[in-house]
Amino acid sequence: MAPHGIALGSEAVVWADPPKAENPDTGLYVPRVNFDTNFRIRLGENWALWVPMAFGLSEAAFATKNTTNPPPGGGVFTGGGLGVAASYFLAAGLYLGFSFEAMLSAVPSHIIATPEGGGTPKVWDESSIVGMVRGGFILGYDFGSWRLFAGLSGRNHPTNLASSSADVYGTYEIDPEVDFGSLYLIAGAGAEVDLGRRVSLMLHVYEPFGFKEADVIYAPMIGVTVDFHVAR
Numbered sequence: 001m002a003p004h005g006i007a008l009g010s011e012a013v014v015w016a017d018p019p020k021a022e023n024p025d026t027g028l029y030v031p032r033v034n035f036d037t038n039f040r041i042r043l044g045e046n047w048a049l050w051v052p053m054a055f056g057l058s059e060a061a062f063a064t065k066n067t068t069n070p071p072p073g074g075g076v077f078t079g080g081g082l083g084v085a086a087s088y089f090l091a092a093g094l095y096l097g098f099s100f101e102a103m104l105s106a107v108p109s110h111i112i113a114t115p116e117g118g119g120t121p122k123v124w125d126e127s128s129i130v131g132m133v134r135g136g137f138i139l140g141y142d143f144g145s146w147r148l149f150a151g152l153s154g155r156n157h158p159t160n161l162a163s164s165s166a167d168v169y170g171t172y173e174i175d176p177e178v179d180f181g182s183l184y185l186i187a188g189a190g191a192e193v194d195l196g197r198r199v200s201l202m203l204h205v206y207e208p209f210g211f212k213e214a215d216v217i218y219a220p221m222i223g224v225t226v227d228f229h230v231a232r
Contacts, residue, residue: 004042005229010035011206014220016062026064026182026217027107027160029071031056038083040229047086052101053079058108064217067163072108072125078132080104093142097151100135105158109176116169128178130158136186150189157181157215182215184208197231 013032036054043049056076063071081103089095106127114121136153159181166174190204202225210216 002040002042002048002227003230004040005227006037006039007202007225007227008035008037009202009223009225011221011223013062013218014222017217017219026157026215028065028067028069028163029058029061029063029160030218031058031076032060032062033057046088047084050083050085050101051079052081052083052103053077054103062218065163069110069112069163072110074108074125074127076105076107078103078105081132095140095142097138097140097149098136099138099153100133102131102133105130105132107158107160107176107178109160109178111174111176113166113168113174116167126176128176130178130180132156132158138188146191146193148191151187153186153188154183155186156183182210182212184210184215192227198229200227200229201225202227 011034013030016030016032034054034056036052038050038052040048040050054076055078058071058073058075061071081101083099083101085097085099087095087097107130108125108127110123110125112121112123132155134153134155136151138149138151140147140149159179161177161179168174186206186208188204188206190202192200192202194200204223204225206221206223208216208218208221
C-alpha cells in the first residue's frame with residue numbers, strides 16, 4: 001500500500017471513435033483531456049482512504065454525435081467524494097489491490113431556448129450534479145524501486161441525453177437532460193518508478209469497453225501521474 005501522499009495526474013484520449021449509432025446513449029461531448037488529483041491517507045498496513053477530484057477540459061472536447069450546438073463551457077468537475085482501497089501481497093513482490101470510490105460530477109449543459117412564435121433565443125450553460133461510482137482491482141509486481149501493474153475497473157458515465165433547441169412559452173427555464181449514464185468496463189496497465197524516497201512517476205494506459213456498441217465513443221487514453229508521499 002502506498003504511503004500518505006498526494007497524486008497529481010493527467011489523461012488524454014489518444015483518438016476518438018466515431019459514434020456507433022445515430023443517437024448513442026452517451027454525452028454529446030466528451031473531454032479529450034482530464035486532470036486529476038487525490039489526497040491519500042494510509043490506514044494500517046493494508047488499507048487507505050483518499051479524496052479524489054478530477055476536471056475535464058471543455059476545450060478540445062469532441063462530439064459523440066452530429067450536432068451544431070457548441071460544447072458547454074466550464075468543463076466537467078468531479079469531486080465531493082471518498083475512495084477506499086486495500087492491497088495484499090500474495091507472494092514476494094506480487095500484490096493484489098482492490099478499490100472503490102463514489103463522487104459527484106457537475107455535468108455542464110449548453111441550453112438554447114427560443115420563445116414560441118419567434119424572438120431572440122436565450123443561451124446559457126447550466127450544470128447538473130450526478131453521482132459517479134467506480135470499483136475495480138489491480139494485480140502488480142513490486143521490484144523495489146519500480147512497479148508494474150494491470151487491472152480492470154467498472155464505472156458509470158454521467159450523461160447528457162439529448163441535443164435540442166426548445167421552443168418555450170412564457171418562461172425561458174429549461175432543465176437539462178442529464179442522468180446516471182451508461183456503465184463501462186475499463187482495462188488498464190502501467191508502470192511506476194521511484195524518483196526518490198518521496199516522489200514517484202507513473203505512466204498508464206486505459207481502454208474503455210461499453211456494454212452496448214453505441215456506448216463506446218472514445219478509444220485508448222494515456223496518462224502520467226506524479227505522486228508525492230512520505231518516505232516508504
